[in-house]
Amino acid sequence: STGSDDNDVVVIGGGPGGYVAAIKAAQLGLKTTCVEKRGALGGTCLNVGCIPSKALLHSSHMYHEAKHAFAGHGVKISGLEVDLPAMLAQKDKAVSNLTRGIEGLFKKNKVSYVKGSGKFVSPTEVAVDTLEGGTATIKGKNIIIATGSDVKSLPGITIDEKKIVSSTGALALTEIPKKLVVIGAGYIGLEMGSVWGRLGSEVTVVEFAPDIVPSMDAEVRKLFQRTLEKQKMKFMLKTKVVGVDTSGEGVKLMVEPAAGGEQTTLEADVVLVSAGRVPYTAGLGLEAIGVQTDKAGRITVDHRFATSVPGVFAIGDVIPGPMLAHKAEEDGVACVEFIAGKEGHVDYDMVPGVVYTHPEVAYVGKTEDQVKASGIEYRVGKFPFLANSRAKAIDDAEGVVKILAEKESDKILGVHIMSPNAGELIHEAVLALQYGASSEDIARTCHAHPTMSEAVKEAAMATYDKPIHI
């Protein structure tokens, strides 16, 4: 259906920020229309981000385990091979099922869905070029900008999505590259590097900064990098890309030390550019109504997600804060609660971060360096998965739990986990942090045996007392 004139809320963008805001608004009794130009709901996350990457991470992990781990568990196979088209098809099926699922949720909650590209005409009117070819003007008392982010390009490097790909192309390679060079050691580069590395690519990660994943606790990061190196991922840190040549069969990438020095050439079949993402506001007409942005192009908002223009709000990747799907969703709910005259709240210090490699790394709260810098006296509790019975039982015991707690009060300040399924384990820590719990609170909470979660309990014990199993 096309949107009508009497909307309470119009949401531009149907990603995790926008579609969640639209559903929540409708649930709160607000008449809501969502405009999305992609032709499918779910945004970057569902179409070309979180979901397809996790599908391929899982499939490639299965292959890798079959090749390297099954025999050790007494499961013998022969004739193992990768059927890449089938692997990509399973990913695509997961995406399209979930996309249709959101359309179903829109219907169920009576959210109007307009397929097309939206642009501000006034603070209460959005002109839409519909995908069908027409135009429509949609009015709303409140308008939420949820247009998300786009790949950050690097000067002099043209992404063709064949030889030089963004994450989008890296999710759809039709052949396993012999050599893959990844530019940027953030979580996206490491996840996509892991996928193709497991399937057989020789992976080299080039990073300008001295460290991989800068938001990670330094000690866990070191461990993590060593783990990835054991998986044969190569790292060239403090290295900058200075040129690219695609004239031959593959790609030649010219690199040199970040501080200057001798240039070397890396050969690759495919180069993945994953050096960050930038807010996406192209063609939105922000200037026409005077919505302010910061130097990085992000829309500036107050604690209510209100922009500089009354009645216009913004959420998700297009505003400052962690560029993560679950943060965008929280933004969406809180923003709509404010619009509905209620209170909303998102604490960006409690947004967990997860890198979905194997093992995974998950964290919430402060890193040790941040705690040190804050001047708070603190204690560290650590527990290795090598001493966790479940991890040993399944022979998947690489990793650690590290808990930082305030010395005086034992209040938890940060939790960092590297382990299989760390992205699931982290949530007891998120909850603990959210409720201002102490590490003793976690330690005195009964944890089922044998589970990986027991490592969290033991690390908590180690913070103020002694663990049992090490």
Ligand code: FAD
């Ligand atoms: P988006 O998801 O970017 O959605 C914005 C939507 O707005 C888009 O669909 C776009 O088409 C639409 N749009 C833009 N302009 C207009 C317009 N003028 N009119 C109409 N529609 C418009 N995050 C995680 O939390 N976990 C992960 O595991 C994870 N993995 C990722 C893997 C990859 C490869 C990538 C690229 C990202 C990943 N992310 C992950 C990040 C996550 O995708 C984003 O943080 C999230 O999608 C942001 O949500 P959003 O709603 O703000 O914006």
